[in-house]
Amino acid sequence: MNGADSLCDTLLANDVDVCFANPGTSEMHFVAALDRKPQMRCVLGLFEGVVTGAADGYGRMADKPAATLLHLGPGLANGLANLHNARRAQTPVVNIVGEHASYHIQYDAPLTTDIESLARPMSNWVRRIKSSDDVSEAAAAAVAAARTEPGRIATLILPADAAWGQASAPVSRAQPPAPGSVDEATLQQAREALLNGRRTIILLSGKALRAGPLETAARIAARSGARLMAQQANGRMERGAGRVPIERVPYPVDAAVKALEGTEQLILIGARTPVAFFAYPGKPSVLIPEACEVITLASPADDLPQTLERLADAVGANGATPIQVAEGGRLELPTGPLTASSVIQAIGALSPENAIICDESVSSGRDSFKWTWNAAPHDFLQITGGAIGIGIPLATGAAVACPDRKVILMQADGSGMYTVQGLWTQAREQLDVVTVVFANRRYAILHNELKMVGAGEPGRNARRMLNLDEPSIDWVHMAQAAGVEAARASDSAAFIDLLRAALARKGPFLIEAVI
Amino acid sequence: MNGADSLCDTLLANDVDVCFANPGTSEMHFVAALDRKPQMRCVLGLFEGVVTGAADGYGRMADKPAATLLHLGPGLANGLANLHNARRAQTPVVNIVGEHASYHIQYDAPLTTDIESLARPMSNWVRRIKSSDDVSEAAAAAVAAARTEPGRIATLILPADAAWGQASAPVSRAQPPAPGSVDEATLQQAREALLNGRRTIILLSGKALRAGPLETAARIAARSGARLMAQQANGRMERGAGRVPIERVPYPVDAAVKALEGTEQLILIGARTPVAFFAYPGKPSVLIPEACEVITLASPADDLPQTLERLADAVGANGATPIQVAEGGRLELPTGPLTASSVIQAIGALSPENAIICDESVSSGRDSFKWTWNAAPHDFLQITGGAIGIGIPLATGAAVACPDRKVILMQADGSGMYTVQGLWTQAREQLDVVTVVFANRRYAILHNELKMVGAGEPGRNARRMLNLDEPSIDWVHMAQAAGVEAARASDSAAFIDLLRAALARKGPFLIEAVI
Structure with missing residues (x-):
């Protein structure tokens, strides 16, 4: 050997x-x-x-x-x-x-x-x-x-x-350390904070965002009056009908500051103190009020579900009724011209039970939660590090891990081009992924950012760096080149038809949603 | 400001x-x-x-x-x-x-x-x-x-x-240092080596491979009986009819060792002592004979053209007649089934005066020089660091630098997929690039390497990591998706027709050469 x-x-x-x-x-x-x-x-x-x-x-x-x-x-x-x-x-x-x-x-x-x-x-x-x-x-x-x-x-x-070279060593076994356990004093500090009547946010991330722990967290919130929030970016969230609805800290600095306004105490459970994704002149880096007290109850290396159970015990929340999304609510389908919102609305309405929704829709999907609160229960995977080009690969890997679940990818066109080669792997492995490309033919996020710089209307150089037109990318040909079936939709009705058909079959399919 | x-x-x-x-x-x-x-x-x-x-x-x-x-x-x-x-x-x-x-x-x-x-x-x-x-x-x-x-x-x-932030500093001027100058003692050492009758190779790289310096080097070779060679990989070589033909050190270890066999002296002018691209069990890392004396006449940081002039003076080579490729030689076009060689042969025969030939054909183009010695004078740009994915971008950048010259890219399919997005830039900028994809639908180089490992016939896992089939990539759709016109050829006649047409027009074009 x-x-x-x-x-x-x-x-x-x-x-x-x-x-x-x-x-x-x-x-x-x-x-x-x-x-x-x-x-x-x-x-x-x-x-x-x-x-x-x-x-x-x-x-x-x-x-x-x-x-x-x-x-x-x-x-x-x-x-x-x-x-x-x-x-x-x-x-x-x-x-x-x-x-x-x-x-x-x-x-x-x-x-x-x-x-x-x-x-x-x-x-x-x-x-x-x-x-x-x-x-x-x-x-x-x-x-x-x-x-x-x-x-x-x-x-x-x-x-x-x-x-x-020749190897004679025996096969070694991995011995990962056990997750950390939160000490009693910190738990009591959190308990007291939760019960002192001040305006408190419990900020969650990591495994605290799985359905079970989230329900425990929602009991704690119901008992204490604290507000639950999720970190802006998280590896995985279990969401949808029958689960606890939880907002993320908004991405834009102003919206985040507003959402966190008035917070007197922040309890971190696997999350970090919210900071701006980027710095802007005259805007804060840290998004919570200056006077807000931060209690790091559990770091990401700690056992988050266990921490939540212990905290629920400590505050006497076990009998509390958490807020949950009603099951079986009817979701409306969009009509009219195709927009980023109508695409997401259709996905929310049609995604099947236990889907995995991957999100690299960037600016197009900033309000996606609004349309998917009562979608069928699903896992939500998003870009976490801001390095674009995760969407197609992420969906690919999720589909390899979960061959019996439908994967739906919400993909911006600019970031989709970064790792477009992943479509071929989906074809090769016949993975059950429906990719929806939000084809706005621009780095839309950067148009907004350029505005914020106060540069006025973009000239030739800026347009040529921020637009994906001249020529437009033909995503249908792109997918077909990689062996993935594909079609284009330019209005809501056509998109709904395509999405229904794609969800009803097995194997990869790509829809270019021209928005 | x-x-x-x-x-x-x-x-x-x-x-x-x-x-x-x-x-x-x-x-x-x-x-x-x-x-x-x-x-x-x-x-x-x-x-x-x-x-x-x-x-x-x-x-x-x-x-x-x-x-x-x-x-x-x-x-x-x-x-x-x-x-x-x-x-x-x-x-x-x-x-x-x-x-x-x-x-x-x-x-x-x-x-x-x-x-x-x-x-x-x-x-x-x-x-x-x-x-x-x-x-x-x-x-x-x-x-x-x-x-x-x-x-x-x-x-x-x-x-x-x-x-x-506000900047008030004046605009600074770059002051790059002058190129290095070879000292007289080293020059004399090289001179003596060239005249001592031992078997000598002058190994060139960098700007020594431009037409003028190469001609000087060829005079030195003619005067001294030394052999000229180029490093295995070089940023740019000026080649073709009317210029000095120069072989590169071969890529495969055995072929390189054979090419360098019997060499008693190696004079480096901007080049490095040849080493194996990869190590193999039982094969050498350093490719020259153990007893070979190495004289580093000029490092890449030195003024290579000037060094060659001085060396020519020192050995009295100015009157010598360099070996050059005859101009106006007729190049034959290939017939029959399309192979890597026939593709290159056609490119050699049809490429116009002053073309820039970029090469990331990997194993398909290993013998490309054989077919292009007397092609019309051209620049030859190749992959230098072994990091695949340079071809399409390299051709793109060369075309931006030289808008009046035709760029021809010889592109392997596996490496072409790495930075396929570059086709869009060619379309956006309407660059005059003809991309020829060698579509053998496999990482052919790795099939050879796997054989050398002695692993026998590849099984499922190896095949799935080394083949680009199931599905095959459709390069015509891929190019069209990016806004580049494209067509496919499966025999020599069709390829020649497409290549002629592509060379006769302006703007990007891609030919999928199914070999």
Whole structure:
């Protein structure tokens, strides 16, 4: 057995059985090892941003890591933007980055780069394998790091000679640490804050946004009069009919300041104090009132569901009735011209039970919650790190993790172009993903931002940097080129027809919604 | 005037007047400043790999840097693979990387990353702007760094508050250092080596591969009996009829070792001692014979044309007759089924005078020189750093730099998918690029490499990671989706017809060559 086999065995022994990959020459021994293990599902991405973004989608839904296989520094570099999103989503991911044979690095062959320097900003954990016999222990440590609560990016660098050399070490088992437990004093502090009558927001993120913990949180809110909110961006939320409705902190600074206005106490449960996505002249970076007291009850590394249970006990909330969305409410379908809102309204009305709704609609979907409160119960996955190009890969990975669930992707056109190669993976794997492209043919968010700069009407240079016209992208051809069936809709009725048809069948489909 | 205006003015004052861009919110003040300067040509890429790869192609042909505009760490990360290629090509590039306002970084907003850590592996020079008044000096220093011989990657980090704050500093001028000059002792050493009768290779790269210096080198070779070779990968070579034919060190290890066999002396002029692209068990990393003496006559930072002139003087080569390709030779067109070779043969026969031939055909084009020795004189730009995804952007940038020349891109299908978004930029800018996709529907290079691993016939997992079939990519639809006219050819006659037609018109065209 060589090091590559040892790596493959260790991943499988530790329940990592999906590998999103784009290999190169230096990874050929690992490819050969994967080829000897049919129980490992290998999914090719035609660009590494697809590979890492799919691993993010998979990890968010599977609650366990997939492996990625990346080709040296440049392959890793191509995947970094979506690893950035995955890190912000707190998704478990194990990256295997191929590297030159250790003795070859000194010659600075063309693909040689400083992989650690590239990996660290987007990884919580980085390790270079020392030898074939180090492979199994290192791989198990990587899985343990990835599985450390709430989920982390572990990057393992695999020199080619460690892959091809003989390995005799036994298969190591990952031993991730248990999630943290909140100390009693902090719990009491939160309890007192909740019962002191001051205006309080409980800000949630991470696993606190799954249906069960959220219901517990809603009982606490009902008992204490505190308001529940979710962080602006979260890896996964369980939403829809029969579940607790929860607003996110708005994205625009002014709206966020307004939403948080008057808050006297902020209790963080897996969330962070809201800050502006970007700084603007004369606007605050921190979005809560200056006088607001912040209580960090639980960090993301803590056991959030358990923390909520304990807090519910502490405030005597177990008998309280949480606010929930009524089940079975009738949702209206939109009519008339197609707009971002009518597209989302149709998705909210038609999405089936247990769908996974992925959102990289950027400015088009800023009000999406408004139309989806009482959609059938669904998981909601969004862009978390602001690095555009997550949508198509995210949906791809979620569909690999949950083959029995329908995935619906709300995709802005500008960001969709970033990792458009992911459509091919959906076709190759026949994944059950309906992609809806919001084709406004511009970076609409930047038009707004340019206005805020006070630059007046954009001239030629600005228009040419912010518009996606001249020519417009033909998303139907684009999808077909990748083997995904597709069609275009320009009014609500046509869109509804297409969406119904796409949802009624299995396999990937793309709708270009011209808005 | 704000810092963004100061940056724009400084770039223009230092002859940087093309900006390949994909901006985001934090760069909006710079976008507004660019909008006030119509003399700056802003070219949008729909993904940052297009932006940086285009800057590489531009810099190789313009012999001066373009600016890139990238959105924080993730935007830079998306552009790193092609910056890696540009660094290996020794191309001058000035990256402007937007960053949060300096006071905002402490809050770790979602897009915050360690930009320096990401930038350093692919940059020769990195600087963070300190204030609005630091902008001009920093930008001039960036241009100077980029223009330092032979051409470097300079990365300038622009905090948003430095862009929007008032700037009163005068516009700075870049003062790149003069190229290095080889000392007399080393020149004499090279002279003696050339005249001592031992088997000698003069290995060239960089500007030594332009037509003039190459002719000088060929005189030296004719006088001394030394053999000329080019490095395996070079940023730019001037080739074709009437010029000096020069072989590159072969890519495969065995072929390279054979080509260099028996060499007793190696004289490096802007080149490096040949090393294997990848290490293989039991094969050497260094490709020259162990006993071969290496004389580094000129480093890439030296004035290579001047060094060759001096060396020619020293060895008395000025009267020597260099070997050159005869002009006006008739090139035969291929017939029969379409193969990689027949595609290249047709390109060699039909490419017009002064074309720019870009090559990311990977394994399909390994023997391309065989068919293009006596093609009409042309520039040859190739992938230099092994980070696939350079082809389409490289051709795009070269076409921006040289609007009056025909650009022909030989593009492998696997690597073409990496930065396929670049086709849209060609359509937007109506660039005169003919892209020929070698559609073998596989990572053919990896099939060979897998064989070398001794893994036998690939099984399901290997096939699924190395093949681009199920489904095949439809390159005609892909191009049309991006607004580029396209057609498919499956035999030589059809390919020749399409190529003739594409070369006879202006503007982008893509031919899917099914091989």
